[in-house]
Amino acid sequence: MKGAWRAADIRAAEKALMAKLPEGTLMQRAAAGLARRCAGLLHDRFGGVYGRRVLVLAGSGDNGGDAMYAGAALARRGADVRVIRLSDRIHGASYKALVAAGGRPAPAPHGHLDLVVDGIVGIGGRGALRERAAAVVAEAVRARAEDGGAPVVVAVDVPSGVEVDTGDVPDPAAAVRADVTVTFGALKPAHVVGAAAVHSGLVDLVDIGLAGYLVTRPAVEVPDHSDIAGWWPSHASTDDKYTRGVVGLATGSDGYPGAALLSVAGALAGPTGYVRYAGTAQESVRERFPSVVTTDSVGAAGRAQAWVCGCGLGTDERAVGELRAVLATPVPVILDADALTLIADGSMAQPLRERRAATVITPHDREFARIAGAEPGADRVEAALRLAAQMNAVVLLKGDRTVVAAPDGSAFANPTGSAALATAGTGDVLAGLLGSLLAGGLPAPRAAVAAAYVHGLAGRLAAEKGPTTAVDVAAELREAVTLATR
Numbered sequence: 132m133k134g135a136w137r138a139a140d141i142r143a144a145e146k147a148l149m150a151k152l153p154e155g156t157l158m159q160r161a162a163a164g165l166a167r168r169c170a171g172l173l174h175d176r177f178g179g180v181y182g183r184r185v186l187v188l189a190g191s192g193d194n195g196g197d198a199m200y201a202g203a204a205l206a207r208r209g210a211d212v213r214v215i216r217l218s219d220r221i222h223g224a225s226y227k228a229l230v231a232a233g234g235r236p237a238p239a240p241h242g243h244l245d246l247v248v249d250g251i252v253g254i255g256g257r258g259a260l261r262e263r264a265a266a267v268v269a270e271a272v273r274a275r276a277e278d279g280g281a282p283v284v285v286a287v288d289v290p291s292g293v294e295v296d297t298g299d300v301p302d303p304a305a306a307v308r309a310d311v312t313v314t315f316g317a318l319k320p321a322h323v324v325g326a327a328a329v330h331s332g333l334v335d336l337v338d339i340g341l342a343g344y345l346v347t348r349p350a351v352e353v354p355d356h357s358d359i360a361g362w363w364p365s366h367a368s369t370d371d372k373y374t375r376g377v378v379g380l381a382t383g384s385d386g387y388p389g390a391a392l393l394s395v396a397g398a399l400a401g402p403t404g405y406v407r408y409a410g411t412a413q414e415s416v417r418e419r420f421p422s423v424v425t426t427d428s429v430g431a432a433g434r435a436q437a438w439v440c441g442c443g444l445g446t447d448e449r450a451v452g453e454l455r456a457v458l459a460t461p462v463p464v465i466l467d468a469d470a471l472t473l474i475a476d477g478s479m480a481q482p483l484r485e486r487r488a489a490t491v492i493t494p495h496d497r498e499f500a501r502i503a504g505a506e507p508g509a510d511r512v513e514a515a516l517r518l519a520a521q522m523n524a525v526v527l528l529k530g531d532r533t534v535v536a537a538p539d540g541s542a543f544a545n546p547t548g549s550a551a552l553a554t555a556g557t558g559d560v561l562a563g564l565l566g567s568l569l570a571g572g573l574p575a576p577r578a579a580v581a582a583a584y585v586h587g588l589a590g591r592l593a594a595e596k597g598p599t600t601a602v603d604v605a606a607e608l609r610e611a612v613t614l615a616t617r
C-alpha cells in the first residue's frame with residue numbers, strides 16, 4: 132500500500148528533514164532525480180540526450196527551481212535547453228546554473244521540441260493556472276498536437292493547474308497533461324484521485340529521504356498487487372462450499388434480468404464457492420449458471436454470509452420488501468443501484484441504523500447526490516469519508532479512480548481504473564464480486580478495495596480486445612483475479 136499526503140503534511144516533513152541537512156540539499160536531491168528521469172526518457176525515445184531540444188517552463192517557486200536545475204544537468208549533457216520564465220520573480224540560483232550550463236531564455240514555445248519540463252507550480256499551486264501560465268500551457272498543447280504528439284511532457288512534482296490535495300482540475304484546458312510526473316518524497320492525492328490522476332500520466336517517485344518524517348496518516352492510500360494477493364481469501368483443502376462462504380444476490384427484475392446475470396457472473400469469479408440467487412430472474416440465472424441455487428425471494432433463500440442488493444432490482448413494492456429483508460440479515464450487505472435510490476428518501480434510516488454487520492454502498496456521482504444531497508464535488512475523498520461517517524457504511528464512490536472510504540477515516544484510491552468501465556452493467560459485475568469477497572470473510576473496506584482493483588484490471592483486459600461491454604468485463608474477471616493474486 133502506498134500513501135499519498137497533502138501539501139501541508141509534505142511541508143511539515145520537509146521542514147523536519149531540512150533541519151538536519153545543509154541548505155538546498157533537498158532541492159538538489161529532487162533535481163538530480165528529475166534530471167535522471169528526463170535523461171532516461173530522452174534516451175528511451177530518441178537514443179540519447181545530446182542535441183535534444185528541451186523546454187523548461189519555470190514558475191516563481193521552488194518547483195521552477197527543480198526544473199531549472201534539471202535543465203542545467205541536461206544542458207551539461209549536450210541538450211539544447213530553453214527556459215520560459217513565467218514570473219518576474221523566479222528561483223535565481225537555478226536560473227544562473229541553467230544559463231551557465233548553456234541554457235537560454237525563450238519568450239514562448241517555438242519550433243520542434245523533444246521534451247517539455249513543467250516547473251510552473253508544484254505543491255504551492257492554488258486554483259486554476261493564472262493567465263500567463265495558462266496561455267503558455269495552451270500554446271504548448273497546440274504546438275504538441277501539430278507536431279504529431281512530440282514532445283514528451285514531464286511534470287515536476289505535480290502537473291501544473293491541478294489541485295494537489297484533492298485531485299480536482301478546475302480548468303482542464305489550462306492544466307498540464309503529463310506523460311510522466313516525477314514527484315518527490317511521497318505521492319500526493321492529485322497523483323491518485325480525480326481528473327488530476329489522469330493528468331499526471333505515469334507517476335515516478337524520487338526518494339529524497341522524506342519517508343521517515345511523514346508522521347501523519349496519509350490522506351488516501353493506494354493498493355498494489357501484493358495487497359490484493361495478501362488479502363484474497365485462500366482455500367484450505369478442507370474447505371467445502373459452505374465454509375468458503377455463501378453469497379446471496381437480491382438483484383434483477385422482470386424489467387432488468389440482465390443485471391441479475393451480471394451480478395451472478397461477478398460473484399462466481401470471487402473466492403466463494405456458493406452463490407444463491409433470490410429474485411424474479413431465477414429462470415435465466417439457472418439456465419446460464421446451473422451451479423447457482425435460486426429462489427424467488429430473500430425470505431425463501433437459505434443463509435448467506437453476505438448479501439448484494441439492488442442491481443436492476445427496480446423500486447416497486449416488491450423491491451422495497453426485498454431490501455428490507457436484506458437489511459434485516461445479520462451479515463454484511465452491499466447496496467447498489469436501485470437499493471441506493473430506495474434508501475435516498477430516508478425511509479430505510481432505521482433498519483440501516485440497526486444493522487450491526489457491515490454495510491457497503493457503491494454509488495456513482497448521481498447516486499451519491501441522491502443520498503448525500505449533493506454530488507461529491509472537488510474533493511472526492513473528503514466527500515466519500517463524510518458520507519461513510521454519516522452512514523456508518525463503507526462507501527465505494529465510482530469513478531475513473533474509484534475511491535473507497537471507511538467510517539474509521541481510512542480512504543483508498545483504486546489505481547487500476549479504466550474509462551472502459553464507464554458502460555452499463557459493469558457496476559452489477561462489481562457488486563457481485565464484492566459480495567463474494569465479503570462472504571469470503573474480508574473486512575468490508577478491504578473487500579471493496581480488492582473488488583475495485585480486480586474489476587479495474589478486468590476492464591483494462593477487456594478494453595485491450597476492443598469496445599467493451601459489461602459481459603466482456605465479467606469474462607475477464609478470472610484472468611484479472613489470477614493476475615492480481617499471484
Ligand SMILES: NC(=O)C1=CN([C@@H]2O[C@H](COP(=O)(O)OP(=O)(O)OC[C@H]3O[C@@H](n4cnc5c(N)ncnc54)[C@H](OP(=O)(O)O)[C@@H]3O)[C@@H](O)[C@H]2O)[C@@H](O)CC1
Nearest residue numbers: 145157158192193194252253254255256257259260261288
Ligand atoms: N516539499 C519538499 O519536500 C520539496 C519541494 N521541492 C519543490 O518545491 C516545490 C514547492 O515549492 P514552493 O513552495 O516554492 O511552491 P511552488 O509550487 O513552486 O509554487 C508556488 C508559486 O506559484 C505561484 N502560484 C500559485 N498558484 C498559482 C497558479 N494557479 N498559477 C500561477 N502561479 C501560481 C505562487 O506565486 P505567488 O502567489 O506568490 O505570486 C507561488 O510563488 C515542490 O512542488 C517541489 O517541486 C523540492 O525542491 C525539494 C523537496
Ligand SMILES: [K+]
Nearest residue numbers: 249252287289
Ligand atoms: K509542475
